[in-house]
Amino acid sequence: MKEYKNFVAVEGDFLGKGFTAIHSKKADYMFRNSVNVDMDNISSMIVFEHDLRIDLSLSLPDDLYWMECVHGDCIIDLEEYEEEFNYFEVSLGRIKLVYPGIKCDGIITSDKNKVLALLTADCMPVYLVDATNNVFGLVHSGWKGTLLSIVPKAIRKMVKKGAKLENIKVFIGPSISINAFEVDSDVAHQFVLYMNRNLINETSFMFKKGEKYHINLSGILKEVLRKEGINVENNLLVSNDCTYLNMERDEYKYHSYRRDKADSGRNISILMYKDDEKQKCFK
Numbered sequence: 001m002k003e004y005k006n007f008v009a010v011e012g013d014f015l016g017k018g019f020t021a022i023h024s025k026k027a028d029y030m031f032r033n034s035v036n037v038d039m040d041n042i043s044s045m046i047v048f049e050h051d052l053r054i055d056l057s058l059s060l061p062d063d064l065y066w067m068e069c070v071h072g073d074c075i076i077d078l079e080e081y082e083e084e085f086n087y088f089e090v091s092l093g094r095i096k097l098v099y100p101g102i103k104c105d106g107i108i109t110s111d112k113n114k115v116l117a118l119l120t121a122d123c124m125p126v127y128l129v130d131a132t133n134n135v136f137g138l139v140h141s142g143w144k145g146t147l148l149s150i151v152p153k154a155i156r157k158m159v160k161k162g163a164k165l166e167n168i169k170v171f172i173g174p175s176i177s178i179n180a181f182e183v184d185s186d187v188a189h190q191f192v193l194y195m196n197r198n199l200i201n202e203t204s205f206m207f208k209k210g211e212k213y214h215i216n217l218s219g220i221l222k223e224v225l226r227k228e229g230i231n232v233e234n235n236l237l238v239s240n241d242c243t244y245l246n247m248e249r250d251e252y253k254y255h256s257y258r259r260d261k262a263d264s265g266r267n268i269s270i271l272m273y274k275d276d277e278k279q280k281c282f283k
Helices: 039-056 143-147 150-160 185-197 217-228 257-263 276-282
Strands: 007-010 019-024 063-065 075-077 085-089 096-100 106-109 115-120 124-130 135-141 169-172 206-209 212-215 236-238 267-273
Touching: 007 039, 019 039, 019 124, 075 150, 106 150, 115 124, 115 135, 124 150, 124 217, 124 267, 135 143, 135 150, 135 267, 143 150, 143 185, 143 217, 150 217, 169 217, 185 206, 185 212, 185 217, 217 236
Parallel strands: 063 096, 063 115, 075 106, 169 236
Antiparallel strands: 007 019, 019 267, 085 096, 106 135, 115 267, 124 135, 124 169, 206 212
16 A cells, blocks of 8 residues: 555555555545535545646546445446436536445446545445456445445455456455444444354454443454455455544544544545556546
């Protein structure tokens, strides 16, 4: 994972030639999780686009395929989806977030012309890429999605679409860490049951502090991916950044809903194939 001033990125060396994963920081962006034209989204996208051009020599196309997340386990295959798409503009007259009429927490595609986008503020953004077979996806996995096994379900849909387990690379972007993610006993109990069902040692991924329980979401997901058949030693990259706690330049590095509540913005995640010839056209 490479650090830039206003975002982090994982490029072709890990994901596969041409694929790029991007996750924004907080400083100069205030994306809102709103399905409406929003001046915060527009001003943030203008700065974001500029930063991508300068730091990655990368331009975004007109349409970004996004999802209206509901903390569920619905995953949309963009090539199979036959219903109407909705959209809202996030730049002045050009870039739109295009999203299925069905609310979902994951999208997959085999069309390298499609750019996938996700907005998060503590939940795990999970990037999935089989560069050999050109099947890729972006998944929103919070604690509810983790308990619903949304990431393994997305991987199975990718395999049905032609991906191979041994080829799938996984990047878990910045999310809330075990030190900041605390829950009550009822949620902790759900995780104990989930880990027991998946033969995961619960004591390795949770602890109690006072009346609260702390849970390691990315650690649990790593073990689930291992059991799903992903080569986690070579094909998994997990960001160590905590959206709640990490600081940079004397301020918080990422937006965090748990920390900032209603005042929180959103971190934007982008997964795309960088076609150098097409990029020349965008410049």
